[in-house]
Amino acid sequence: MTGWTADRIPDQHGRIAVVTGANSGLGLVTATELARHGAHVVLAVRDTAAGEEAARRIGGDVEVRELDLASLNSVRAFAAKLAADHPAIDLLVNNAGVVLLGPRRTSADGFELQLGTNMLGHFALTGLLLGNLAAARESRVVSLSSITHKNAHLDFDDLMFERDYRAAPAYGRSKLATTIFGVELDRRLRAAGSPIVSALAHPGLTRTNLTPRAWEHRGRFGRLIAWLGLLTTQSVEQGTLPQLRAATEPGVRGGQFFGPSRLWETRGRVIEARLSREAADPAVGKRLWAAAEALTGISYL
Template sequence: MTEWTTDRIPDQRGRVAVVTGANSGLGLVTATELARRGAHVVLAVRNTDAGAEAVRRIGGEAEVRELDLASLASVRTFAAKLAADFPAIDLLMNNAGVVLLGPRRTSADGFELHLATNMLGHFALTGLLLDNLAASREARVVGLSSITHKNAHLDFDDLMFERSYRAAPAYGRSKLATTVFGIELDRRLRAAGSPVISVLAHPGLTRTNLTPRAWEHRGRVGRLIAWGGLLATQSVEQGALPQLRAATEPDVQGGQFLGPSRLWETRGQVTDVRAGREAADPAIGKRLWAASEKLTGVSFL
């Protein structure tokens, strides 16, 4: 197996790439590499000050725009302005995510915050930008999954964890929903004969700022747990390779799922991986799609 590195990213000049959550972590690495190869990169972020600093670090053709995925009003405003400015969009990287501990929290629309940010906001954004993506000759949507999706379950009678909430299962559920969405999006794009493809990737266990932030309210013990756990993970540059390959390799196909190759997909070079059984179930995909349309008010395909 030949190792895939950023040296294999082809020329991106003339392409428009939108990366959510691009001011730090995996998103920042992804935006940096895309801009380095000549893409015009839109950093879609909630914190525009952090986004502006990221743009200064990235250089090249990069700009920052405000997007709060936990607010459907923000998603609609962002998508409308972006669609007007860029009639054709070549890449939508649905990268942003939250990892939370502590009590249950909700979004501006009353949704459990993991599901709102990690999946429902991206579902609405994808639908609102689909016409612009379809205007590109080789557009793709890349969804960021997680190995946690394989142990999660979608309870359609309590999607928002209103009955009994635990943070870790809620995060896993949001990543399962993300994975189901990516696979079902591929099915529907194929059925519609769309030129857009849907691809999934996951970073394995990667050192990002999400885990320490999630534990910091737990005091000294929580911080020790967080930083101790990070010692067992791979670098953010290595963790970003699956999504960069999904975003840029010419031979990537719709429905492909890329992740690390070693130690139960926790680390290593990029390879094809398999989604969990529930994620790949067409009946689950159809049901989640219908629920997502109802919750977000965005219908497509």
């Protein structure tokens, strides 16, 4: 397969990179490649034991820090310590995510767990680290979207999906919100004259540790779907390339969105991907931003 590869990542020596959810899947590969190219990588993980094991596998210049994006108290504590220890941060990869399979669950702050973790936790984290990002030259924030955002819709009258909850649509909604956040962040950074770049990426259909678990508990039919998924999805290494390109390629512009090229953006070489109409709508972005500020208590830009 031709196209952009991790070998095109420029030298990252002297750069501080923070990767959420860095102990497995896309986050682990992202952290590994950044460290391989010389970055000092902060593995921001909920399970520090898993993070330490990931650090041993990665090698290089890495450190492990505890971060639970489903708790605003954890986000604040993580950001305060990190900001004090690293006054300038070059890269924040908002990679971590949770996929629910069963009944509705809530975060420590009462948010629907997928929205609270995937979008609101990262909204808060980015805001708390914005000053550190501004202190670095050519800094970037990369938000991890999903192709599921294209069929999702935000209901601002029921943002937490308290009515007629279904896990899969709630996940799509959380990824739409994440995508809108990344695009609206770019608008606000530009308006403020900030040099920080907000870019986005999605991995298509990728064989992460979440793929089989989403189906195997559903009996023989679920195991069949999981097996078929191994045949139709792409490797984690390939699925990570869009966010690595967004994070490291020279000249990436604010608001650029990268994803796979083939089969409705499910797999293939990395290209500039397409946003859904709702994700690109400035009015929706403004409304979600206001909601996120009110829910997290964190205002910026």
